[in-house]
Amino acid sequence: MTATPYQLLEQEWRRLHAFRGALSLLRWDAAVMMPRGSAEVRGEQLAALETEYHALLTAPKIIRLLDRAQANVRGLEDWQVANLREMRRQRDHAIATPVSLISRLARAAARAENHWMAARRDNDFSLFAPHLEEVLSLVRDKAALLGQALNLPPYDALVDEFSPGIGTADIDAIFKALSRRLPGMISEAIEAQQKEAVLPIAGKFSTSKQRGLTVEVMKAVGFPFEQGRLDESEHPFTEGVVGDIRVTTRYDVADPFDGLLGALHETGHAMYDLGMPASWRDQPVGRDRGIALEESQSLLLEMIIGRSAAFLRYLLPLVQKHYAVSGPEWEFDNLYRTLTRVRRSLIRVEADEMSYSLHIMQRYDIEKQLLAGRLAVRNLPEAWSAGMEQRFGTRPSTAADSCLQDMHWALGSFGYFPSYALGLVIAAQLWEALHAQLPEVDEQLARGEFAAVFGWLRENMHGYGAKLPVKELIKQASGQPLSANSLLRYLQSKYLAEAP
């Protein structure tokens, strides 16, 4: 019996999956293990494998097989049909932008990244501006080509790469609801919190102790150390594939929680990947359903669970054991207040869960204007300051606090930012549904039991892989259409009701 076109496609994607895993390991190693002086050699290896991956994915054979499989789609089961759809989606995305454009963009981004660092250091935006112009111009070309291929407006086409099935109309509706309520809620929360004394946490918490605590918590969560690793890197990330998944964090010896929470964020990503349907693990339908859902899972674990009273009840004795600490500042109430402090920070990555979305809206508004040419790069710093003044009431005074705080635009990542805020919105919506269906979840978390939480997530979300469109998956899992309502209710009850 000869293989069907669909079966041949599965074979091709098995090979692509192996390439993806190899590429992922090369990136992990570059950030965690590689000697400092080896970047050039690694760059050549990554470029060679990425080029080959692109060539395999866009080969004429693939489109012929896709067309032949499509003609026989009636003979396929529903997971196979969804898989075929995702195969075509990957191929269409890959072929929409010529390799020459992608590699020009990669080179421009490498230059822009260097000048972004120099501009931050010297507090001088003009060092970065011409390189951002160059990147932006190439991103515009890419967005136009992607938009043509996907029949979407340019910015929506970029968003579609990260959050398939979500467009600016969805984002605008959610951001409108959030921006109507959040500024007032933030003021109210800060006012309420000012009435509570918070004792400062001082001391040195060695990397090895922080790692010991982090590993114990990750094991409780369910991270499989026999098929995964935890390491350190400058920025936390998750790489690898199911079967060999690798998360990193960074430890600050002055901060006993930062490394743990960073690791929990990444563990959230890892648990999502690990929850995919096992029999589809090397196929497109067996992958995550985009960055917004990825972020929903990392923020759910880091922000919503990781800063909950229930989780802190489990964590507190572990903290006391690993750090050998005691005293009034290590009492439950003080730590809870420390972990849930709302602040008007100028920095996105330091923001609390209440003000986080405002930082994203700032970036969303500005990157749309940049892409459409309605905002010139030279006017970006002033537009940034004006936006911060309007949203937070203060203007940044240094480059590192301003539009130079994130690397995304230097790297050509436009359309990525909204997925952070969408992730938080989705996390809250899933959490509300999970909480309603598992009334004992707080008691379980307080005992360090995560099985029910991840059981629910697997059954209602992870296990669908990329089978359903994002909005349909969320509606099915939560019983509600995607909206900001759950996040607003969650923030209201956590920050503006009585203390736990």
Add this chain to the structure above:
Amino acid sequence: MTATPYQLLEQEWRRLHAFRGALSLLRWDAAVMMPRGSAEVRGEQLAALETEYHALLTAPKIIRLLDRAQANVRGLEDWQVANLREMRRQRDHAIATPVSLISRLARAAARAENHWMAARRDNDFSLFAPHLEEVLSLVRDKAALLGQALNLPPYDALVDEFSPGIGTADIDAIFKALSRRLPGMISEAIEAQQKEAVLPIAGKFSTSKQRGLTVEVMKAVGFPFEQGRLDESEHPFTEGVVGDIRVTTRYDVADPFDGLLGALHETGHAMYDLGMPASWRDQPVGRDRGIALEESQSLLLEMIIGRSAAFLRYLLPLVQKHYAVSGPEWEFDNLYRTLTRVRRSLIRVEADEMSYSLHIMQRYDIEKQLLAGRLAVRNLPEAWSAGMEQRFGTRPSTAADSCLQDMHWALGSFGYFPSYALGLVIAAQLWEALHAQLPEVDEQLARGEFAAVFGWLRENMHGYGAKLPVKELIKQASGQPLSANSLLRYLQSKYLAEAP
């Protein structure tokens, strides 16, 4: 101006070089970092990349370009001509054996390796025998096909993969010279050494202290830690490419020297790779000239330099500093005697430099008989015992001490063993020439100065890459044709003359 066929070939090999580097990193990670449960996923990644590498190397385009470049060979410089020859050699080796045979051999070897371990554990050769039969039969097919393609007898074709340009005639001549002299020399050396008291070295030497010592010595040797790493693994090895080269060793807390000498062995490999001509580093002519020369460089550093009196003068204060030891057993004479003890061991990897070659001859004789079908697998244990009795005067009593001590045959590596003994012969021959041309080398080594040694090696050997055939390179570097004479002179003067 369009690229010439030769230039296009260089481009293709730049890509293959990047693939090789990626494959090497995947193997390094599997042995050093990978979680225990991730072997299956890694196997898929390695297989996918190896298959693609083979496909790129044997594509019809390559042979067309090779033929066209060959037709214009008069326009090329001598390094380019040599590069073209090595390209064709790689391609001819790759295409001589069909992918299906290689992958059947890989699967049979994986099974045989498992049963080899079980047979060692249970001291029962019959558990391994049928799997060795299967591997041997596939190796015979491979040797026949390679022999046809290269116009060589089957066993010589296998040797040619590891030691290009060396055949059984060369090996036989060298082994004949060695076997005539070594048994008598060994008896004489053991008798002489029995007159010297050797105080035993006792104590626990922590891994971190051993690593500290090893790193300091490797830095003195010239290993570039800014573009390389030292790690631990079950068996020491060298992986990576120039620009990111990675060696491993293993530490035994009861043995203060084993981890260091293992690392020196691997550093010898690394220094050879690092000595290749820089402008050819991603081309076939810019690579090592086969396993025999690789082993010559590792054994030169581990055995000849690493166990020399001059080196020990440099090492002794470092040992005392890192291990914080003193006492009569740590005096120079006692350590020198410890490091140069000659023994009639049954185990190859424990053998000293005097008896090492006898272990190789044992394997060489037997594997030729196995391949030719003159020795049946079921009779291998008896043939092994008879050979050991003849060479060392004793018979092994357990499987782990017998023909089951090495993994090579289980993995299908026939024709590999001779390169170890050739390596030692070549190392001694180069050392003799180097020593004659650099009369101050002992004083330099005693001061921990390695620059002159590696300067000579680069100028006379490393820097030629794969440009010259092995025998021509050795003759040019040493002024003598390849022979066992230097090794015999070296062993005579080190073990049978006065103590230093």
